[in-house]
Amino acid sequence: MYGAAYSAPPPPAPGRPTQVMVGALAVFGAAAMTLAETVFEILIFQDFSRLDTSGELATSLQPWLIITIVLNMLVTIGLGMAALLTIRRQQAGRILIWSVGGLCAALRLCCLSGIGMFGAINAAVGSAASDSDMSISQLAPGWEIAGSAIFGILALAAVTVAMIMVGLRQVGAWFRAARPAAPVAPPQPYRPYGY
Numbered sequence: 001m002y003g004a005a006y007s008a009p010p011p012p013a014p015g016r017p018t019q020v021m022v023g024a025l026a027v028f029g030a031a032a033m034t035l036a037e038t039v040f041e042i043l044i045f046q047d048f049s050r051l052d053t054s055g056e057l058a059t060s061l062q063p064w065l066i067i068t069i070v071l072n073m074l075v076t077i078g079l080g081m082a083a084l085l086t087i088r089r090q091q092a093g094r095i096l097i098w099s100v101g102g103l104c105a106a107l108r109l110c111c112l113s114g115i116g117m118f119g120a121i122n123a124a125v126g127s128a129a130s131d132s133d134m135s136i137s138q139l140a141p142g143w144e145i146a147g148s149a150i151f152g153i154l155a156l157a158a159v160t161v162a163m164i165m166v167g168l169r170q171v172g173a174w175f176r177a178a179r180p181a182a183p184v185a186p187p188q189p190y191r192p193y194g195y
Contacts, residue, residue, distance in 0.1 A: 019165045024087050025083075031076045033154045034075055037148050041121065061121065079096075079097075108155055
């Protein structure tokens with residue numbers, strides 16, 4: 001019996017569901033779109049502050065810009081880590097997608113509804129345009145404002161898709177499936193020496 005084959009081979013691990021890859025790709029997309037939205041908000045701020053003659057509005061918007069950049073960088077790093085952990089079949093990846101994805105969705109909703117940096121910039125551009133003889137498009141080009149809004153909406157949609165995908169039953173079963181244990185050698189057919 002020494003060196004005999006194992007009684008039964010370990011069961012094969014179930015294949016990765018398509019929803020896992022769709023969710024991971026959506027998370028990567030949301031991270032990229034969050035970065036793009038941040039770039040557009042910086043461009044809007046630069047163009048606006050260049051034309052702000054008094055400098056008061058640009059100075060009052062700087063804290064908003066810094067908070068936006070820091071939060072968006074943290075969200076981007078968190079989403080990237082979540083996608084990598086999800087692809088590697090780590091349960092922490094799903095938890096990060098739901099928690100950081102929820103934060104990303106909340107930030108996108110705040111910015112798009114006018115509470116965050118995007119709303120603060122648009123309000124400042126509108127008030128500066130009404131106070132001066134310049135139009136809104138001269139203070140901040142329309143393609144920058146539209147780009148920021150479009151990337152914010154796309155990031156919100158992508159993170160929502162990702163959170164739904166990793167919450168599906170098939171994905172949960174794939175994460176819960178026990179990984180095959182290392183095979184254990186069969187018992188020795190003899191008594192150890194000295195017993």
